[in-house]
Amino acid sequence: MHGEAAMASSTLMLFFFLSSFFTFSPIPCLGRYHPLDPLTPSEFTQVRTIVKKSYPSSIHNLTFQYIALDEPDKYIVKSWLSKTNSKPETLPRRALVITRLDKHSHEIVVDLSTHSVVSDKVYAGHGYPLLTMDEQTVASELPLSYKPFINSVKKRGLNLSEVVCTTFSVGWFGEEHNKRVIKILCYYIEGTPNLYMRPLEGISLVVDLDELKIAEYYDRDRIPLPKAQGTEYRLSKQKPPFGPKFNGFTTVQPDGPGFKIDGHTISWANWVFHLGFDVRAGPVISTASIYDLEKATYRQVLYRSFISELFVPYMDPTEEWYYKTFFDAGEFGFGQSAVPLEPLTDCPENAVFMDAYYASSDGTPVKITNAFCIFEQHAGSALWRHTEIAIPGELITEVRPEVNLIVRMVSTVGNYDYVLDWEFKPSGSIKFGVGLTGILEVKGAPYTHSDQIKEDAYGTLLADYTIGVYHDHFLTYYLDLDVDGEANSFVKNNLVTKRVTDHSSPRKSYWTVVSETAKTESDAKIQLGLKPADLVLINPNKKTKPGNNIGYRLIPGSISNPLLSHDDYPQIRGAFTNYNVWVTPYNKSEKWAGGQFVDQSRGDDTLATWSLRNREIENKDIVLWYTMGFHHVPCQEDFPVMPTLSSGFELRPTxxxxxxxxxxxxxxxxxxxxxxxx
Amino acid sequence: MHGEAAMASSTLMLFFFLSSFFTFSPIPCLGRYHPLDPLTPSEFTQVRTIVKKSYPSSIHNLTFQYIALDEPDKYIVKSWLSKTNSKPETLPRRALVITRLDKHSHEIVVDLSTHSVVSDKVYAGHGYPLLTMDEQTVASELPLSYKPFINSVKKRGLNLSEVVCTTFSVGWFGEEHNKRVIKILCYYIEGTPNLYMRPLEGISLVVDLDELKIAEYYDRDRIPLPKAQGTEYRLSKQKPPFGPKFNGFTTVQPDGPGFKIDGHTISWANWVFHLGFDVRAGPVISTASIYDLEKATYRQVLYRSFISELFVPYMDPTEEWYYKTFFDAGEFGFGQSAVPLEPLTDCPENAVFMDAYYASSDGTPVKITNAFCIFEQHAGSALWRHTEIAIPGELITEVRPEVNLIVRMVSTVGNYDYVLDWEFKPSGSIKFGVGLTGILEVKGAPYTHSDQIKEDAYGTLLADYTIGVYHDHFLTYYLDLDVDGEANSFVKNNLVTKRVTDHSSPRKSYWTVVSETAKTESDAKIQLGLKPADLVLINPNKKTKPGNNIGYRLIPGSISNPLLSHDDYPQIRGAFTNYNVWVTPYNKSEKWAGGQFVDQSRGDDTLATWSLRNREIENKDIVLWYTMGFHHVPCQEDFPVMPTLSSGFELRPTxxxxxxxxxxxxxxxxxxxxxxxx
Structure with a gap:
């Protein structure tokens, strides 16, 4: 955020502003603007004005589905970064705008310095843009005044004022033609705020999003409504006994936090990086460099990284559930779904908060207060240690406590809460953490005991009439590493068993490293777990003094691969999860693993299709794509709200x-x- | 620890002692003694006296290789635990003593209440007992007064007073006969305390451990001595520039820690468990139960868990290195290698420390000060959270911050430091964390640049003349889970793709859970990563209200499988790593995955051989064995001391x-x- 907005967001921010910008010297020149800063509220307003001028509301039906910074070319950003100690030059400032305009999707590029539309393309391909919060809100309220729905509620003996509805993307299942629609399911909140636990199973509606009218209505099965009992999760409504109990705890940083925030640039310990925000991706970490004490200079690590897509297919093929195969970034907006972080619980006492902005469907800026928190974590572990007892008469104990810097956002996409951490370690590692919490999506079912279940229920019976449906979460990270420079190669350091057959050793075997540099994209498609290897992005143009390739390696976390058939529609759309690792040549237009237009997409614009070109990736500016997966078999502990399940992966200097x-x-x-x- | 020892160990402990024992009610009766308490210093002394009486020093050459509690039978422990609010009865108190006695290994059981030897068996099988610190110290000093060695040092123009030597177990490579020997390698510490970085490559000695005399001596290759430069790691010896810098940080717990320690029993939040110590295994966590708020009772989770073995094979098959295939628990003693934890760096400010004791080779007790630390970790994350925006006019944000209890020990086996964490979560999870840090074992080599390396160097060139040799770390955990009772079954909840072929759904596929209960041991041998499954230990005799099996599931961490040939000698000895998961019926004598006598073992007494009996494991008291592995390709960042590499796994209620x-x-x-x- 810029100017006034930044100062207003937090009184703590003011403190950082006024303190000296950076304590160590050779870091990039940092003025008030970084070329990758997200759009400011006033820029959103400008964009709105410029686009509305072309398409006056009196004549056109226009909604803004996506407005974001149209990133300057990489060379411009790098050139800006390299200009130390000089006033920042005028930088290009453009916005990419995706609108629904008279039932068509437009991609409009707006230049904010010239206040003009640079280009305006009608999108003719498959799929639709990001769903806006506004249209989803309107759509989800339509049933409440829709006669057949009101009758259905009455027939069930329920009270309409206790019904709330929410929206579900419909996916694509081979239909040749489709309209821009969304499904609506409804819930009963009598006695609980935990709507997801009380589905009005069997009732569904389809809303035409361009018309904002109900297009289809179904009232099929009459399935018992799960009870409110046990679904409440607010502390204020709980009854004793409470527990377990924890003693109080406070942290004090006598000299304040050790990091500095200047606009969107954060510097801490040996790291400097840019924290941006995108309504679709959420946090965007850019131009991360680490200070090399020996070389007395900052060295590039990560040009840009964000969660490109999150694919969440549910595993119930029946009429009411088969379509639930969500793309949380491309359909619902991981940034748009960011929630205000709660001080002292979501983030520790020593956290500093930052707001974020996106554009509503009419183009006006919306503020997410405390969208980010940034804090130093003193986890109580050792950064490194050694005790030496082998030297007679000496006992050496050297331990350095670990301090990390964490940037956090929580994105709540309907029922699920995703805690997204970017963790910077002074040792050069970046850890990407994900915590899954929130509420399960459950299905109403006529069971109170699992003995009654005679065929596949597609989930776990969690409580009376309540099935927690099996599902997956696949998070695909876009990781544009620039390891000490732009031209990189992807190397598989395969660990290969060697037999000793010549009696040269009492051993019969050992393993060694056989390196394989990926020449083209197909060499870099990897399903983890099949073959032991260290996966390293190296800079083939630079070596260490002993002659090793300068690199960063990927240390995977929990590995799960998709189990849907490759020819199944959801998996065609989510084909970017077919491998855990892909490497592509940098291409400014290839950002979204599931494609630019994901809602009802047909899988013709995904990482999997781009990679079919099998482009060269050796000694080039390359992008690493990593998919972290979870298969979720719900259990009763996940009811009525789920204890966090954590995982992550690490990029580690090698x-x-x-x-x-x-x-x-x-x-x-x-x-x-x-x-x-x- | 007991009595005076406990009080002396820490002034903080005194505080806990005097405070009321437990604040919540229905927990097991806790007197001063728990039947699984490790031997006290006075008990060690008693054992020594009793055994020495049978074998007077004037006649016998006796060393104590291992003294530990001979665990009471499980039913005795459980019966003791179940007797609430009554005076603890007299419990059996026995010690298992392994001695070298006149060049034979004896297994002696001593009864401490009757002050008598209960049994005394000469061990006639392969392998030798734990190496003692004392014999290793004596052995490693022998070269310094050994003429040929002194000459070798002189010939190299080196100063004998700068030479230190350490000991290496020799393994077994198919020899039919062997003696109890150890290898000695020496290092040069001129200008550095980092001996491991300056090996006198090419010189090796073999010491007869029963004689404590040099048996063999070799001075082979003359390889350049790696430089001292860059190997220093003590802060006091470093020169500017320093960095990166961190701001100060302090934690305050106004009401003190939230846990209580009574003898060796620790209670915190909803957990109660026993923390023991074994000279071979290190930390032993026993009788861990969790309080169920709804059922208003403690429920059993984990009867006993410890690191059963740690297999560290190096991957250099050449004469000087081939034998380096260490078993850090069974040969060197993971407990014996525990180092005093440094307050404020190894553990945070709010940690409480506990001492541990083991017996020296003459049977007298040795104290390890601050062997354990116990602390509450407020990591700044959410235990669970949800934000609800779907209910019109309401914004609900409920977040519970996560607090964990960590029990930590650091074991430094020569060069490597292992940080071992047992992390208890109030959600019922237990996380087993391992941090690898310390110093690499390097090989001297005639290279200063990797271009000079024309054949396999079996490692990475880290600095001039310094190869960081490839190796593995496999940690095998013994996990005697008693999930809500003793009789448990091991269930593989396989995730299986189903094709939809009957056009009943627009979907073509989904996955579902197909449960498979392991009947015998062979059903439960699992290489992770090959087949998607949730692995659950269930209690088949108890179900939840909706009829689910009560269980705990294993969430694996970093998965690495051994790459040595199965017929290679080290892998025969380490065959317990052939699978990541094994399940065996509980058998009091099956504790050590690599066998009771691991030094020079031949693999005839391992988890892999026991399991060949293919015993029944369904609805029985069973033990889960889990192996966590790391393949380590060293990199320059690991020089001269390695930033911590962390991993772990989780047992989670399901x-x-x-x-x-x-x-x-x-x-x-x-x-x-x-x-x-x-």
Missing amino acids: NFFESNPVLKAKPPRHEHLPNCTK | NFFESNPVLKAKPPRHEHLPNCTK
């Missing part, structure tokens, strides 16, 4: 530095503060 | 509770303490 980059890190000063008073 | 067990947990009281003074 011969990037000449030696341990935190060897000469001093432990943080530790002050015993016995005299704390309230 | 239909163990009727619903989320932390639904009614209140967030810890949070006090803003602005007036902290030094």
Whole structure:
């Protein structure tokens, strides 16, 4: 955020603003604007004005489905970054606008400096843009005044004022023609705010999104309504006994946080990076560089990274559920779904918060207060340690406590809450953490005991009439690493067993490293777990003093591969999850693994189709795509709200530095503060 | 620890002692002694006296290789635990003693109540007992007064006073006969305490451990001595520039820690468990139960768990290195290698420390100060959360911050430091964390640049003349889960793709759960990553209200499988790593995955051989064995000391509770303490 907005967002921010910008020297020149800064509220307003001028509301039916920074070309950003200690030049400032305009999707590029439309293309391909919050809100309220629906509710003896409805993307299942529609399902909130646990199973509606009218209505099965009992999760409504109990805890940073925020640029310890926001992706981390103490310079690591798509297919093929195969970024907007973080619970006491902005469907800016928190984590672990007892008469114990910097956003897409962490480690690692929590999507079913279930129920019986349906979560990260420069290669350091057959050793075997550099995209499609290998992005043009390739390696986390058939429609659309790892040549237009227009997409514009070109990727500016997956078999502990399930992966320097980059890190000063008073 | 020892160990402990024992009611009766308490210093002394009486030093050459509690039978422990609110009865108190006695290994059981030897068996099988610290110290000093060695040092123009030597187990490579020997390698510490980085490559000695005399001596290759430069890791010896810098940080718990320690029993939040210590295994967590708020009772989870073995094979088959295939628990003693934890760096400010004791080779007790730390971790994450925006006019945000209890020990086996965490979560999960740090084992080599390497160097060139040799770490955990009772079954909930072929759905596929209960041991041997499945230990005799099996599931961490040929000697000895998961029927004598006598073992007494009996494991008291592996391709960042590489796995309740067990947990009281003074 810029100017006034930044200052207003948090009084703590003001403090950082006024303090000196950076304490160590050779970092990129940082003025008030970074070329990758997200659009400001006033820029959103400008965009709106410019587009509305072309398409006056009096004549056109126009909604803004997506407005974001149209990123400047990489060379412009890099050139700006390299200009130290000089006033920032005028930078291009453009917006990409996707509108629904008289029932067509338009991709409009707006230049904010010239206040003009640069280009305006009608999109003729398959799929529709991001769903807006506004149209979903309107759509989900339509049933409440729709006679047949009101009758259905009455027939069930329920009270309309206790009904709320929400929206579900419909997917694509081979239909030749389709309209821009959304499904509506409804829930009963009598006695609980946990709507997801009380579905009015059997009732569904289809809303035409361009008309915002009900197009279809179904009232099929009459299935018992799951009870409200046990579904409440608000503390204020719980009854004793409470527990377990925790003692109080407070953290104090006598000198304040160790990081500095200048606009959207965050510097901390040996890291400097840019934190942006996109209504579709959520957090965008760019131009992350790490200071090399030995070389006395910052070195590039990550040009740009974000969650490109999140594919959540449910595993119930029946009429009421088969279409539930969601793309949470491309359909619902992972950024748009960001929720205000709660101080002291979502983030610790020492966190600093940042707001974020996106455009509503009429183009006006919407503020998400406390969309991000940034904090130093003193987890109580060792960054490195060693105790030496082998030297007679000496006992050496050297331990450096670990301090990490975490950037967090929580995206709540309907029922599920995703806690997204970017964790920077002074050792050069970046850990990408995901916590899955929130509420399950359950199906009403006529069972109170699993003994009654005679055929596949497609899930776990969690409570009376309540099935937690099996599903997956696949998060696909876009990782444009620039390892010490733009031209990189992807190397598989395969661990290969060698037999000793010549009696040269008492051993019969060992393993060694056989490196394989991926020449083209097909060499870099990897299903993890099949073959032991270290996967490294190297800079083939630079070597360490002993001659090793400078690199960063991927340390995978929980590995899950899709189990849907490759010819099944949802999997065709989600084919980017067919491999855990892909590498593509950098292409500014290839950002969204599931395609630009994901709602009702047909899988013709995905990472999987782009890669069919099998382009060269050796010694080129390349992008690593990593998919982290979860198969979720719900269990009763997930009811009525799910304890966080965490996973993640790590990018770790591997011969990037000449030696341990935190060897000469001093432990943080530790002050015993016995005299704390309230 | 008991009595005076416990009180002396920490002033903080005193505080816990005096405070009321437990705040919530229905927990097992806790007197001063728990039947699984490790031997106390005075008990060690008693054992020594009893055994020495049978074998007077004047006649016998006796060393104590292992002294530990001979665990009472499970039913005795359980019966003791179930007797609430009554004086603890007299419990059996026996010690298992393994001695080398006149060049034979004896297994002696001593009864401490009757002060008598219960049994005394000469071990006639393959392999030798745990190496003691004392014999290793003596052995490693022998070269310094050994003429040929002194000459070798002189010939190299080196200074004997800068030489230190350490010990290496020799393994077994098919020899028919062998003696109890150990290898000695030496290092040069001129200008550095980092001996491992300066091997006198080419010189090796073999010491007869029963004689404590040099048996063989080799001075082969003359390889350049790696430089001291860049190997120093002590802060006090580093020169500027220092960095990166961290701001100070302090934690305050106004009401003190939330856990209580009574002897070796720790209670915290909804957990109660016993923390023991074994000279071979290190930490032993026993009788862990969790309080079920709904059922108002403690329920059993884990009867006993510890690291049964740690297999570390190096991948250099050449003469000087081939034998390096270490078993860090069975040969070197993971407990014996525990190092005193450094307050504020190894563990956070709010940690409480506990000492541990083992017996030296002459049977006298040795104290490891601060062997354990126990602390509450407020990581700044959410235990669970949800934000609800779907209900018109309402915004609900409910977040419970996560607090965990961590029990930590660090075991430094020569060069490597293993940070071992047992993490208890109020949600019922137990996470087993491992951090690998410390110093690589490197090989001297005549290279200064990788271009000079024309054949396999079996490692990475890290610095001049310094190869970081490829190796693995396999940690095998013994997990005697008793999920809500002793009789359990192991269930593979296989996720199986189903094709929809009857046009009943627009979908072509989905996955569902096909459960398979392991009948015998062979059904439960699992290489992870080959087949998607949730692996669950269930109690087949108990079900939840909706009829689900009460269970705990294994959530694996980093999966690595051994790459050595199965017929290779080290892998025969380490065959317990051939699968990531094994399940065996509980058998008191099957504790050590690599066998009771691991040094020079031949693989005839391992988990892999026991399991060949293919015993029944359904609805029985069973033990889960889990192996977590790391393939380590060293990189320059690991030089001269390695930033921690972390991994772990989780045991998570799965239909163990009727619903989320932390639904009614209140967030810890949070006090803003602005007036902290030094």
